[in-house]
Amino acid sequence: MHSGQLSWLNSAAQRLDLVEGRPQLLPSVQRYGDAAVLTYNLIDSVRTDAGNLEEKRWNSTAVYARIGGQWKMIHSHWSRVRTAPGEP
Numbered sequence: 001m002h003s004g005q006l007s008w009l010n011s012a013a014q015r016l017d018l019v020e021g022r023p024q025l026l027p028s029v030q031r032y033g034d035a036a037v038l039t040y041n042l043i044d045s046v047r048t049d050a051g052n053l054e055e056k057r058w059n060s061t062a063v064y065a066r067i068g069g070q071w072k073m074i075h076s077h078w079s080r081v082r083t084a085p086g087e088p
Helices: 003-020
Strands: 024-032 035-047 053-067 070-080
Antiparallel strands (some): 053 070
């Protein structure tokens, strides 16, 4: 991966941290010319009706295209990670 790709990955990861404000795990970028796919796992916390915090995990994918010299997200997808029976 050359420095342009590395700086793009760092920039995307920083934007995720700022926008989501939640931990991101295992970020990966696959670049194909003017398109790139960013995948990562998101850890989220939600408060239950009983007032307890529950951790939820998500698999996340974002597709970017370089349009007019700038990277723009053109698609995103989220899937909840299944847990073992008895886990939240």
